[in-house]
Amino acid sequence: MDQHTIIPPHGVARSRYMPKTRLAVSLLFLMNGFVTGSWAPKIPEFKDRLGISEGVLGLLILAFGVGSLVLMPIAGGFIARMGSQKVVKVTAVLLSPLLLLLTLLPNVWTAVIGMFLLGGFVGAMDVAMNANAVEVEKSMRRAIMSSCHAYWSLGGLIGAASGGLVMAHFGVLPHAILVTLVCLGVLAVAWPMLLADQPHPDTAKQKLRLPMTPLPWLIGLVALFSMVPEGTVLDWGALYLRNELGASVALSGFGFAAFSATMAIMRFAGDHVRDRFGGVKTLRVCTLTALVGLVLAGLAPNAPLAILGFALAGVGISNMVPIAFSAAGNMPGLAPGIGLSVATFMGYSGMLFAPSLIGFVAEHTGFAIIFTSVPILFIVVLALSRHAVHADPKGHD
Template identity: 35%
Template structure:
């Protein structure tokens, strides 16, 4: 049992490294925007590239995990992801930046699939829910990376110095953690996944629940600060606190999620979370002052946080190959990150921002209604 406990800690640590790399990048977007002299629209297009890179790479990862094993795949992609992070600030113009961010997304998404597949395997060996906590550690990593990045930005540290230093630290951490990751190889009789695996029928239903949750997550994360400023008439500091409230609630919900899932099961947990996020969505739509809007965004974060980890757990168990199942749901989930912020922005420009958040609330209703698709996540595996 000892080595399974160690494997669980190692997978949690890799999630933290991945989150820290993402959080580090997010804080330096304003510097990168100025460096390549991008307009808001140009930056918007560049920021679509990571999701596109992920969607193109993810369907190919299942086969690679089958070939080289889960541990090697996770180590290689974690290192590549951090190395691309170091390259991003050296892009001289918008076009080069776009290609750098496409690579950034492809390596991030590939690492995401590999580490989630490892998480599903450790969860099955332990015989209890751990996926929510692993995603909680990703959020903790994101907050740590963002905190360090905020300090670097305040100190006016050039991102061409900051990001390579951050990347070197994270590559070193990933290298050491890699020794304790579980070595998972497919059984001899398991058929090799195709080169480019599209989600199967069982995974599509699970993916839909995940899609609804990520739609709400992407819209809230990208638009909450703007919403507070434009709709609730908050100042810059208060507007920024909306994202903090949202991110902290997501992290807290995920860290506590496994205990709740163990007690109530995946389906009931998602339904209760769905109810909280619907209340949050309604509060946001009706809010005309900062406080109800901040509470609303916090409730959305609290309610949707456990859905993606549970969807990955369900897909890993529903498919013949954990990597292939995770890749299927991850592809659907990341494609949502492409469309959600753009749909909200488009609707807001035609109607109003508060009306466009009605769509977010509708998505949380659909997520709650289809929660039954995650029942397979509750299937109790035989502990190894």
């Protein structure tokens, strides 16, 4: 059977069914990214309103990360028992009003709880929507994960770009109310179209526990070593350009911009590439491209060449994580939610905690050595790349 053949459930029109489920899960990625992006411009006001220092703010942001890492595995267990559709609906509903809640919290102690919940439900919804995307991929027999992640990036861009403008013209509380209403509106559109997956009967009866087989952890390692370099560029790229390559304040921002732009563009193209060449070959080419890009950035004698390196790294890194997540959701003998919870937990822990360690090391070595050395992680990704065969839906017909 051709890998692009769509097999809808009994009684559902073939021409209409799958495009709707793909649209629905894409909207959820857009919504999750929108909430995350909308939070960024609120941070200065949040800090001033609570009267806290940068150090306390750092601890609150850490509570966000801890919330994500705590609720991600829990979400994976519920997905294994109930299916991704139910879990993603619950987590999306609970996430929608959380920015409004953070706007109304009166002190730092309640803010700790609010940040934990925000990070927790952003992360839990992330696992559930990735699991639903895996099920849509299986039903369509083609890749969609990269474009889903592109919609997340687009949602983040919309949230971050609009947040400051809305708060400046209408105020902080109206902005939070608007974000909540937009989320509920997007959710209302996606709600009836979401793919209704069902857990395997044997899986549903199992106790919630982490997998004992090595394969999901190896895929998790691919996600981890793909996301550590991403977090390094996002957190330290501008400082490297400014302090070590003498870039102006304006030019130093172009490193992140170039990286983000090529990443978003290639994520929209990534599904077609993976359908054409398969997960293993696509992952290998992407990893090599990212490796060359980061080494170029680290060895660059000037800012423009480093920015070119970051842009090339964005091309490569763009589809490494979506491929890892698709593979994690297609582990043989393992429920999608369990494999995905391992991959997202490991990957996002790299994004959240590794840049802090890298910043400490860079104080003693400089960032040029960091950007030249971090690509060593990609060698491990290349060594494990054969496991990306599980990312191909056609491999599970």
